[in-house]
Amino acid sequence: xxxxxxxxxxxxxxxxILIDLVLAGDNAIVIGMAARKVPQHQQKKVIFxxxxxxxxxxxxxxxxxVWLLKIPGLMLVGGLALMFIAYKLxxxxxxxxxESGNTFMSAIKTILIADALMGLDNVLAVAGASHGSFLLVVxxxxxxxxxxxxxxxxxxxxxxxxPIIIKIGAGVIALTAAKMVTxxxxxxxxxxxxxxxxxxxxxxxxxxxxxxxxxxxxVNYKAEL
Numbered sequence: 001x002x003x004x005x006x007x008x009x010x011x012x013x014x015x016x017i018l019i020d021l022v023l024a025g026d027n028a029i030v031i032g033m034a035a036r037k038v039p040q041h042q043q044k045k046v047i048f049x050x051x052x053x054x055x056x057x058x059x060x061x062x063x064x065x066v067w068l069l070k071i072p073g074l075m076l077v078g079g080l081a082l083m084f085i086a087y088k089l090x091x092x093x094x095x096x097x098x099e100s101g102n103t104f105m106s107a108i109k110t111i112l113i114a115d116a117l118m119g120l121d122n123v124l125a126v127a128g129a130s131h132g133s134f135l136l137v138v139x140x141x142x143x144x145x146x147x148x149x150x151x152x153x154x155x156x157x158x159x160x161x162x163p164i165i166i167k168i169g170a171g172v173i174a175l176t177a178a179k180m181v182t183x184x185x186x187x188x189x190x191x192x193x194x195x196x197x198x199x200x201x202x203x204x205x206x207x208x209x210x211x212x213x214x215x216x217x218x219v220n221y222k223a224e225l
Contacts, residue, residue, distance in 0.1 A: 090213025
């Protein structure tokens with residue numbers, strides 16, 4: 001458990017903020033697109049209730065994930081899954097194509113289903129970065145609310161203008177993944193006894209994922225020419 005408001009607490013909070021900026025913004029775009037399909041006088045209600053429902057589902061899922069990650073072996077599995085998510089973030093262009101009806105309830109349904117499916121990476125990343133601190137999870141969820149409601153267009157513009165944000169976000173997720181693996185109960189003692197091995201492993205994972213992502217992007221770009 002992290003020391004309350006100690007250096008590790010603040011570094012974990014910074015990681016959660018960066019994860020939310022990179023991953024929660026995508027869900028905000030879904031909310032905006034679904035809201036556009038309903039009559040104008042209902043759009044604010046769709047955004048409010050869609051966001052409320054999405055945050056509620058995410059809160060339950062994240063708190064459940066924090067609890068599940070305490071089960072032996074799941075930190076390792078979660079860390080490996082996050083490595084793939086970090087790599088995917090670097091090499092894939094996220095699409096936002098979704099089908100939504102033009103009624104209030106159909107728009108809400110679309111938002112909840114899309115967020116449940118697309119929010120898995122965010123839930124796992126925040127749960128891993130929180131190091132078991134429910135307070136950090138709650139703070140992370142509070143931070144994600146304005147990002148999802150108001151931040152989508154700003155985030156998209158920032159990422160378009162400064163693509164390095166994606167690399168920083170992927171690096172933070174890769175770092176979280178590596179720390180989850182080294183924090184796994186049956187591996188923790190081995191890594192703690194070998195700090196050089198621990199941080200060498202973390203460095204290899206973070207740098208390796210960033211390099212592999214860059215190589216894959218260049219291969220994809222050449223294939224399109």
